[in-house]
Amino acid sequence: MKKLQPYLYLTPSFIVVICLILVPIAYALFISFIDLTQNVNKLSDSELWNFVGLENYVEILTGSVFWSTLARTLYITFVSVGLELLIGLSIALILNEQFVGRGFVRGIMLIPWAFPTIVNAVLWRWFYDPNHGMVNGVLAKMGFINEGEYINFLGSAFSALNAIIIADVWKNTAIVALLLLAALQSIPGSLYEAAQIDGASSWKRFVNITFPLLAPAILVTLVLRTMEAFKIFDLIYIMTGGGPAGGTQVMSFLTYQQTMMFGKYSYGAAIAFLMSLFVLLFAFLYIKLLYRDLE
Amino acid sequence: MRKKRMKKFFLYIGVLMVLVFTLLPIYLLFIATITPSGELNASTTHFLPSEITLENYKNLFAGEANSGGAPPFFLALRNSLIISLSTTALAIAIGMFASYAYARFRFKGRSQLLMSVLGLRMVPEIVLLIPLYVIFARAGLIDNVATLIIIYTIFNLPFVIWLLQGFFGSVSKEMEESALMDGATHPMFLFRFIVPLSAPGLIATAIFVFLISWDEFMFATIFTSTYDAKTLTVAISEFSQKGMVDFGLQITAGFLGSIPPIILALILQRYIISGLSEGSVKG
Numbered sequence: 001m002k003k004l005q006p007y008l009y010l011t012p013s014f015i016v017v018i019c020l021i022l023v024p025i026a027y028a029l030f031i032s033f034i035d036l037t038q039n040v041n042k043l044s045d046s047e048l049w050n051f052v053g054l055e056n057y058v059e060i061l062t063g064s065v066f067w068s069t070l071a072r073t074l075y076i077t078f079v080s081v082g083l084e085l086l087i088g089l090s091i092a093l094i095l096n097e098q099f100v101g102r103g104f105v106r107g108i109m110l111i112p113w114a115f116p117t118i119v120n121a122v123l124w125r126w127f128y129d130p131n132h133g134m135v136n137g138v139l140a141k142m143g144f145i146n147e148g149e150y151i152n153f154l155g156s157a158f159s160a161l162n163a164i165i166i167a168d169v170w171k172n173t174a175i176v177a178l179l180l181l182a183a184l185q186s187i188p189g190s191l192y193e194a195a196q197i198d199g200a201s202s203w204k205r206f207v208n209i210t211f212p213l214l215a216p217a218i219l220v221t222l223v224l225r226t227m228e229a230f231k232i233f234d235l236i237y238i239m240t241g242g243g244p245a246g247g248t249q250v251m252s253f254l255t256y257q258q259t260m261m262f263g264k265y266s267y268g269a270a271i272a273f274l275m276s277l278f279v280l281l282f283a284f285l286y287i288k289l290l291y292r293d294l295e
Numbered sequence: 296m297r298k299k300r301m302k303k304f305f306l307y308i309g310v311l312m313v314l315v316f317t318l319l320p321i322y323l324l325f326i327a328t329i330t331p332s333g334e335l336n337a338s339t340t341h342f343l344p345s346e347i348t349l350e351n352y353k354n355l356f357a358g359e360a361n362s363g364g365a366p367p368f369f370l371a372l373r374n375s376l377i378i379s380l381s382t383t384a385l386a387i388a389i390g391m392f393a394s395y396a397y398a399r400f401r402f403k404g405r406s407q408l409l410m411s412v413l414g415l416r417m418v419p420e421i422v423l424l425i426p427l428y429v430i431f432a433r434a435g436l437i438d439n440v441a442t443l444i445i446i447y448t449i450f451n452l453p454f455v456i457w458l459l460q461g462f463f464g465s466v467s468k469e470m471e472e473s474a475l476m477d478g479a480t481h482p483m484f485l486f487r488f489i490v491p492l493s494a495p496g497l498i499a500t501a502i503f504v505f506l507i508s509w510d511e512f513m514f515a516t517i518f519t520s521t522y523d524a525k526t527l528t529v530a531i532s533e534f535s536q537k538g539m540v541d542f543g544l545q546i547t548a549g550f551l552g553s554i555p556p557i558i559l560a561l562i563l564q565r566y567i568i569s570g571l572s573e574g575s576v577k578g
Binding site: 282 | 303306307309310313314316317318320321323324327335336337338339340389390393395400402405410413414415417418419420421422423424425426428429430445448449452453456481506509510512513516517527528531532545546549552553556557559560561564567568
């Protein structure tokens with residue numbers, strides 16, 4: 001009886017996980033092996049059993065859309081996360097110093113984190129607007145562009161990708177900064193005092209003390225943010241809808257478009273599985289890193 | 296001495312830049328909500344409105360279901376509140392027991408199960424989107440607040456279990472032994488000792504779940520079709536009249552919709568920051 005007790009506590013969550021996560025994942029795998037391309041409401045049961053094997057996967061992997069979408073998603077992911085780490089680390093280093101109102105500023109950093117992504121998307125789409133957007137207005141006031149020759153930032157693929165990255169970086173840098181700040185604050189001050197007595201310069205102290213002790217936190221933040229950024233959806237949906245001409249198409253949006261807009265459920269399910277292979281790779285890294293911390 | 300003063304000077308410049316970077320977009324958002332719509336469309340820089348107007352707020356609050364006008368803000372707000380609060384309660388209620396098992400018992404398969412909890416947290420939501428849509432659509436359960444509550448609970452459960460087992464595990468072992476020696480049963484111990492002692496962790500976890508649910512858009516937009524179930528994020532995305540986005544209304548709804556999570560984060564920041572250092576991040 002005593003041996004069974006922990007399992008008793010686990011039962012409610014087991015039921016939820018098995019019925020609502022594992023069964024649906026298996027069902028999604030099944031869907032990816034059939035040819036489900038119609039309105040799911042009108043579909044009769046027998047039609048569901050039309051096995052096509054790996055056909056959906058072959059179609060995806062031999063087409064060019066998947067690969068260009070993957071490349072674009074990886075570009076957004078790596079540039080976003082890279083900038084977030086760079087700016088986030090700088091902010092964390094500033095906030096780690098002593099100054100008046102430090103607690104207040106740290107609280108302020110929670111605002112972008114709590115700010116809904118969808119509102120962020122609406123806000124930045126407005127900033128980029130070619131007719132009444134702030135970005136054009138400010139550039140014109142500063143003399144970089146002429147009044148009336150406004151740029152349509154979301155109108156060409158490359159600038160739209162970078163515009164989306166900036167919106168993503170603004171919202172997520174704050175949380176990166178807070179995580180790194182928490183790690184910075186756990187570095188004992190005595191280490192710096194000892195280094196100062198030995199006459200180490202502040203750059204030397206950063207390279208030899210701060211950075212190595214911060215490295216685990218940087219790695220975990222990096223992997224977590226990478227996984228999240230790879231799944232980017234809301235910003236694309238609101239800001240560009242995957243356009244212009246598919247120029248900002250990313251993995252999540254491609255899956256959404258194929259299934260919910262074109263009704264190609266099986267094709268979409270196969271894309272979703274291929275996409276999760278990449279996320280699993282990041283997840284594997286993360287678990288490895290955390291496991292090391294646990295032991 | 297001079298060098299020290301120079302350093303302080305640059306530090307405050309840095310702090311000022313951090314503040315501007317963080318707050319400027321939010322400030323511009325607020326200003327847009329009180330700027331007359333004609334002015335928003337006429338110029339490109341909006342740092343200060345020439346006159347303050349509350350027309351956006353008035354029009355927003357006047358929105359009704361099926362009126363053909365603005366989406367009904369209050370219905371969407373109600374749905375978002377019901378869904379986020381119910382998800383938070385449900386995910387914590389279910390997750391709490393599992394976390395207790397992981398934190399206080401050593402049993403066969405514990406570490407493997409715990410790792411798979413973390414693995415489940417990493418599964419991209421979109422993998423679940425298609426099967427869940429097919430299942431719920433065939434069962435006629437689309438456009439239902441309860442459906443979204445169930446889906447959000449699923450997403451948050453692995454995350455909740457992972458976080459709470461960490462918080463529960465940090466309650467001292469000696470306390471457990473002496474409580475159990477005094478005849479307390481495990482459920483009594485969980486509710487009388489673990490829960491009160493891990494209150495900060497529970498609060499942090501609850502805020503994370505609430506914010507994730509409040510923020511969610513992809514499932515909300517796919518699984519709803521009317522204002523019986525549409526959430527605030529869906530409403531904000533839909534502020535269009537005659538094919539044109541009514542930007543003033545959209546931005547005002549967005550601003551109001553951002554207030555609850557921001558206030559929550561600011562009031563409970565002490566818990567969030569300690570919760571974040573436990574190595575978890577909101578998606």
